[in-house]
Amino acid sequence: MIPLSHYLVLGAILFSLGVFGALTRRNAIAILMSIELMLNAVNLNFIAFARYLPQTLLQGQVFAIFVITVAAAEAAVGLAIVLGLYRNFKTVNVDEINLMKW
Amino acid sequence: MGNLADLVERFYGLTAAWGIPWLVPTLVVMTIVVSVILAYISVAAMFMIWWERKISAHIQVRYGPMRVGGWHGWAQSIADGVKLLLKEDIIPAGADKVVFVLAPLVVFAAALAAYVTIPWAPGLIVRDLNIGILYMVSISSLVVVGVIMAGWSSNNKYSVLGAMRSAAQAVSYEVPLVLSLLGPVMIAGTMSMGKLVEAQSGVWFGFLPQWFVFPQIVAFLTYFTCALAECNRLPFDIPEAESELVAGFHVEYSGMRFAIFFLAEYANMFTVSAIATTLFLGGWQGPRIPLPGLPREVAHTLFGLFWFLVKCYFLIFVMMWLRWTLARLRVDQLMDFAWKILLPIAFANLIVTGLVLVLGRQVLLYVAGIAILLLIAIALVVRTGGRAVQAEKAS
């Protein structure tokens, strides 16, 4: 059988990859993709715990459904904002969107 | 079919007795099943292509293929397939090679993966998943991704436009499609394809089979319309209209890669008809007679398979008939139709089905009464509003 720690470690790896991507990528859409990776890793953790802890009885899966829904809503609004950025700055490179810098 | 499952069990027992690890017979059985399905898809696609050419010809008062192979050109599809195989494989200069090569594979893999839960006959499902219909819907959404990959990687403005239109159309029509599928699922109480077919057994009044198309006629029509749009068939043909965008998203594909797209499109048509047959037309249910010389189980299965295929190909015939009869919808008309007409109808169907299931059939009287009152109110408002506008224009 697969120990629970395997799933948790995999979730940790995916989450840190997502964190690295969100902190270092310059393309705004790539940042959004890294955020989706992080949300996926969190979902994996929830579902793994829902499977291995019988007393929770699928609470983890219910929460994962909500996470998926919120991720979809956030991706839609985030991409609309990115489109607005592109229209105004002609670039999606977050390094070049620095009008409010001192 | 009791025989098939027993056969597989005996095969496993034999290999275990010979000391072969359990993995090997599993892989052998899976390979055989996938090969059978692939063979079926190829043959069925070739037949459907020939059939489409014949149907379009007769609707347009001409003959269609008549020469290749003798009788009514039955070998035309085989000749076309050989021609496509022998063509030169061209990848455009500025194209993203990896994504370009991957796109037709993604589309075909998605079209093929949906064949896992198709209930061909009692006991003849590859895997009767307990989320059967949800699985098929989610796999169909993978096709859209492959279309976008194909359009983008071709490095061609027509491809990108065609891909974006196709993706927008597919995504828009997916919503009323899934909602209209929920009606039969709610009545049967299960998402498993095999159990959905079994929930439609029996007859009303001694002759009318208890198929879901009768209580859910609205859902069936909505589903069929959305299915036409998902397969990019006329009248929702804009993404690959020959007279519009050259060939849409697959304009840069030639030879074997184009053949894969083509196969995937016809496989998708069959899948969509299979879903409609399973959920609305009773799947493999149909009159059966005992055949002499064959055990009852085998005759049962053969008749089930026969009726399933008859119903599927009837729906495919209707799809082809509509293609050569109706005019194409413009892109904005298409999107309006999905979001402003089909989606409210699908929601209304879902709500009424839910109400009837919970509160019993009397609810239908109330719903009909409210609907009639609403229609009268809307008609009155429109007429008086029209008269007011006319009076303003005259003065």
Added chain:
Amino acid sequence: MTLQLAIFYVVAAFTVWAAAVVVLGKNIVRAAVALIFSFCGMAALYVLLDAEFLAAVQVLIYVGGITILLLFAIMLTSRIASKTARVVNDQVILSAMVAVGLLVGLIYASTSGLVMTAAPPLLPETSPFLGRALLTTYALPFEVVSILLLAAMVGAIILARKE
């Protein structure tokens, strides 16, 4: 090494490789395609965890919805012939340290507890249970999430409209 463990390792390696391409890939379209692969890998992992309904929902919503949104946004905001030189910004080293530190901390937290391997008895089907739970115990968050989706839809339409 049971079959399930072998499948887990294969799927996990595939998902991690796809995630690495998402995070480090130069070509944004290839990164999006790799994201699709990582979502499919996650769906396979959910099936391994007996969460079949969530696996189908993951494919339907993430692959069939969110990645299509991402691909549309990529197509609308990138020039076909642009090959920008740099993928990562100036804070690579600091971010790498943060990410590695986070990874080490999380792995330590994950592996230092009880070793749970015994699979508890399962529900035969998760879908009816989830459906009932969403409409009885979790009815309030369910309604709130519907309102959230409505707000997100209206907001996205208004933000993305051409004035």
